[in-house]
Amino acid sequence: MRYKAYFFCLGIISMFLGLLSILAVVLGKDSNITIVEFTSDAFRGGWGGIILLSAGLFYVHGIKRLDDIHYRAEVFVGSGMIWIVGGCEILRMILMSIPGEEGWLNTPEGFVSSYLPPYHPSILLLPFSLVVWMMERYYEKRGCRDSQGHK
Amino acid sequence: MKKLTLEQKWDIIDKIVRKTVSYGIYQHTIKDAIGELAVKPLTGIPIAIAVLYGFWSLFTSISSFITDGFMVKIFDGYWLPWLQKNFPGKPGDWLYSLMVDVGHKENGILVNSDNCLEAFGVLTSGLFVSIGIVLPAIFVFYLIITILEDSGYLPRLAVLLDNIMHKIGLHGYAIIPTILGFGCNVPAVHATRILETKKQRILMMTLVSIFIPCGSQLSVMQNVIPEYTGVIVLYLLFGYFTFGYILNKIIPGKSPEMLIDIPELMVPSLRNVSKKLWIRMSSFLISGIPLVMLGSLLVGVLYLSGVIDFLGKLLEPIFTIWFGVPKETSAPLIAAFLRKDLAVAQLKGLADAGIIKNIYQMVSSVVLVSLYFPCLATFIMILKESGRDFIKIILALFVAVFIYGGLLHLIWILMGVG
Numbered sequence A: 001m002r003y004k005a006y007f008f009c010l011g012i013i014s015m016f017l018g019l020l021s022i023l024a025v026v027l028g029k030d031s032n033i034t035i036v037e038f039t040s041d042a043f044r045g046g047w048g049g050i051i052l053l054s055a056g057l058f059y060v061h062g063i064k065r066l067d068d069i070h071y072r073a074e075v076f077v078g079s080g081m082i083w084i085v086g087g088c089e090i091l092r093m094i095l096m097s098i099p100g101e102e103g104w105l106n107t108p109e110g111f112v113s114s115y116l117p118p119y120h121p122s123i124l125l126l127p128f129s130l131v132v133w134m135m136e137r138y139y140e141k142r143g144c145r146d147s148q149g150h151k
Numbered sequence B: 001m002k003k004l005t006l007e008q009k010w011d012i013i014d015k016i017v018r019k020t021v022s023y024g025i026y027q028h029t030i031k032d033a034i035g036e037l038a039v040k041p042l043t044g045i046p047i048a049i050a051v052l053y054g055f056w057s058l059f060t061s062i063s064s065f066i067t068d069g070f071m072v073k074i075f076d077g078y079w080l081p082w083l084q085k086n087f088p089g090k091p092g093d094w095l096y097s098l099m100v101d102v103g104h105k106e107n108g109i110l111v112n113s114d115n116c117l118e119a120f121g122v123l124t125s126g127l128f129v130s131i132g133i134v135l136p137a138i139f140v141f142y143l144i145i146t147i148l149e150d151s152g153y154l155p156r157l158a159v160l161l162d163n164i165m166h167k168i169g170l171h172g173y174a175i176i177p178t179i180l181g182f183g184c185n186v187p188a189v190h191a192t193r194i195l196e197t198k199k200q201r202i203l204m205m206t207l208v209s210i211f212i213p214c215g216s217q218l219s220v221m222q223n224v225i226p227e228y229t230g231v232i233v234l235y236l237l238f239g240y241f242t243f244g245y246i247l248n249k250i251i252p253g254k255s256p257e258m259l260i261d262i263p264e265l266m267v268p269s270l271r272n273v274s275k276k277l278w279i280r281m282s283s284f285l286i287s288g289i290p291l292v293m294l295g296s297l298l299v300g301v302l303y304l305s306g307v308i309d310f311l312g313k314l315l316e317p318i319f320t321i322w323f324g325v326p327k328e329t330s331a332p333l334i335a336a337f338l339r340k341d342l343a344v345a346q347l348k349g350l351a352d353a354g355i356i357k358n359i360y361q362m363v364s365s366v367v368l369v370s371l372y373f374p375c376l377a378t379f380i381m382i383l384k385e386s387g388r389d390f391i392k393i394i395l396a397l398f399v400a401v402f403i404y405g406g407l408l409h410l411i412w413i414l415m416g417v418g
Helices: A002-027 A042-065 A069-097 A108-113 A121-129 A131-142 B006-020 B030-039 B041-086 B094-099 B122-151 B153-160 B162-166 B172-183 B185-194 B198-211 B215-224 B226-250 B270-304 B307-314 B316-322 B327-335 B340-352 B359-371 B376-414
Strands: A031-033 A036-038 B104-106 B109-111
Touching: A002 A036, A002 A042, A002 A069, A002 A121, A002 A131, A036 A121, A042 A069, A042 A121, A042 B041, A069 A121, A069 A131, A069 B030, A069 B041, A121 A131, B030 B041, B030 B153, B041 B122, B041 B153, B094 B122, B094 B270, B122 B153, B122 B172, B122 B215, B122 B270, B153 B162, B153 B172, B162 B172, B172 B185, B172 B198, B172 B215, B185 B198, B185 B270, B185 B376, B198 B226, B198 B359, B198 B376, B215 B226, B215 B340, B215 B359, B226 B359, B226 B376, B270 B307, B270 B376, B307 B316, B307 B327, B316 B327, B316 B376, B327 B340, B327 B359, B340 B359, B359 B376
Parallel strands: none
Antiparallel strands: A031 A036, B104 B109
């Protein structure tokens, strides 16, 4: 029950952030809400937003029957989608922080400032999506059956 | 040796089966369930969208990290000045212009270029494009493709897209040369070997060489007209399916069904990935890079001997009347046959000089660069792979370019901006 509630909330937040990202692209306006960045870039904002929206839908649909492995797989896929977008954003930040404008390597100040907020919404969702591993371990221990009755 | 009867053979088979096969209820794992979701259209399409996002994001981040972060600095900061200082001659001399730098005019005086991309020499532009831009991009591209292939996702993507691809006479596995084409058209043409029939191969080679812009072209497009790159790619993809549908009706031959064994989803092994990556990279190093260098040499010879200018003037009416682009774009469009990435960069120069007057002309010119002919390296690869069908492919190319390029001009006219 607690996992159901948790992933329902995460799904709703993910859908909401995805919609806001898409909206920023449609309106063609960059905006920041606290430490979250909604970019008007069609790739990171638009495409990334569609993925966050889909991840939310996977979560909300998957929690219907968490004791069924097929439904749990949907929750897993939702998390996987957030890992893809968030992971790519983190890698992008790391790669952009290394080379310098003029010299070979970035200055210490330039390096640190690359990691300062605002962040893409997926980076904020990423740590919360990792709970899916705990959920899977919990249901594996319980030995749930799938929808065909297989253990 | 004694010949076994049928019964004896079956006995042996039974013994082997008893020793090697165990029976029981198959336990469904989470990996199996995720694998099933990846092939169902309702869930598989969002998964494909996410995977392709990761693909493109990794491709652009890592390749621009290597190219912009380090290669540009090496080539523009050290290699070009060293060559300009030590290579005998100066801009205007034939050998110097061909190998190092054609130079550009400042206050009527021919001076050295300050970056490798504009130098147009075999040892500068040629080496920079092949090693500084294309090589890192191809490395990243093949790395991701190999990981997707070994993880078992690529066959699932093929199954997912099988229905759509059948509409254009291909099957799901045609997605592999298509995706490869976004990296480099040369290995994509080579990869058409996975298709069974001659018809499918002709179709695929034609579609890849016209409608799929390669990685270096995309990165230049992203640099020159970032706000329109997405629209241009969508327009090209629309053409990919429309012309695929038409060509499927015209080209005779069979398009058989696909029957594939879908492997389990798994974490790829480092050994297999590195082995495959090495095989693919070495094949590109052997066949791709010399062709890019040869392209640089040819573009230099044709440029310096005035052939490109002559062809530009000859084909000027077609470019201006049919495609609706300014006459000055004819030279870069002709040069695009050899180096598409540089042609896009030259178009940016024309836009900066006010010759390309609006964004519609710019989009038309960039679309034409993509469409109108494969680059030299791809051209040679098509010649090698298609054999006697080469003429058919070239004919299809010309027809597609005329119709699709003219259609874009017509759209602009109907919108009142052409």
